[in-house]
Amino acid sequence: MRFCAGAVPRLHLFPKYGRAIKITVKASLLPLINWNSCPVELISTDVRHAMANYAIIPIRSGSKRFPNKNIFPIDGLPLFHFAAHVARLSGVFDKVIITSDSEEYLKIAQDYGYDLHKRSEAASSDHASSEDIIDEVLRDFDMKEGDWAFLIQATSPFQQEHYFQAAAAQINRGISSIVTYRSFKRFFLEDVIGKERKRTQDFASRKLETGMFWGFNVGAFFEKKNRIIEPYGLVEIKEFDDVDIDYFEDIENHIPRLKALAQQYKAEKP
Template sequence: MPKVFALIPARGGSKGIPQKNIAPLLDQPLIAYTLLAAKASGVMDHIYVSSDDDQILSVAHYYGVERLKRDPHLARDESPTDPVISEFIHRIKPANKDIIVLLQPTSPLRTAEHICDALAEFRDFPTCHSLISVYEISNKYMKAYVGGGEFLHPLAGEHTSYTRRQDLPSLYMPNGAIYIFKVEDFLREEKIPRTHIIPYLMSDEDSLDIDTPNDLIAAAERLSERKDNNDK
């Protein structure tokens, strides 16, 4: 049976919020909501935090998950996620058929239920190469034009700008909360597979990604509402 590895990439630097990944959110550091959701899902064989920052790794140890000290050159502002996953695979050496569930620590409203449902959906589609969590956005943007040159160019093709919205397909925006793929599919090009993708639909509200102090305030309000509803 293939194993399931949760990978939480959490570098130390952040411009918008200092030490964002461990910034206080109610009574816990931000990353704790992802660690606890991964543990509560009950579907993980291993949970790893990849970080260049010793303080973040100490928080990971406190919450009882495994740690991987990331190479500093993979923790810059401009560092993409794919090389971080590659480092994890080549150092931890999961089997080709094993599954990686990438969980961004800046999605505190993603729950254990979301993780379980997304993994079940991924397993139900054996022909897919990856799953990404998304939320639905207005399809009116398919009618947009791209500028920057002498003339405007239709964003989604010459006919879409004159098509009724109700006749246009649905649009989905990745929210960064969950990515799921097999090791062998990642290793094919050393990146999260960009083809044969299936969506896991989340609500707009639960898709909140922490980027600014105002996002932390919004997350605190939503988490407090959840707690109040659960206590009733």
């Protein structure tokens, strides 16, 4: 368990997934707690396991539309580092895990001090889903039911620390997963063809999934095998940050901002 200096530590009990019961105790009293006296229905198999948050960032080597995009250098920094660095600086995660099928990619990630995961042959195949990869990482890192994991897109370079912090603030509010979205207030063709056109101010905005990251309770994921699990929380992403690098042209379109961030990240220490 990690405590901030001067802060009162809290013990987290997990009767079911993210529905946590918190009791506040003095640090000096922790050794005096009789764990065996706790009601069975209130504790997990290891109540002394403090909840941990893990960031999982897949960087597959087989991109066909933009070869080696995950490690594409921008002013000397590989693309995946933009998202991973912000995740690490956010203070939300106990580990930032880079998972890849490529030893070369993992060597690059090691140079930046990230935790590494080499995928199995099954999880490296063209048929492996994101859920297959998540499941393997959760098990290989021995994550517990009370933990939370976040799948973060390496190709979303404009992550912000406050997005991760906003997600973490929701973890103990009775939800099982967290989804990112941005407000979308445009017309689809089926909304306007042959129909009376509404005024924009009368048109309700919709929530468009960004795919920048997803958070989920580990126990709930093991049960559902899905990264989006009801009940879920939401984190709103600004349109300016909702960028996915899928083609080289996407790099070109955002190169001034990417270069500015690269200079900033080089100066920052995790």
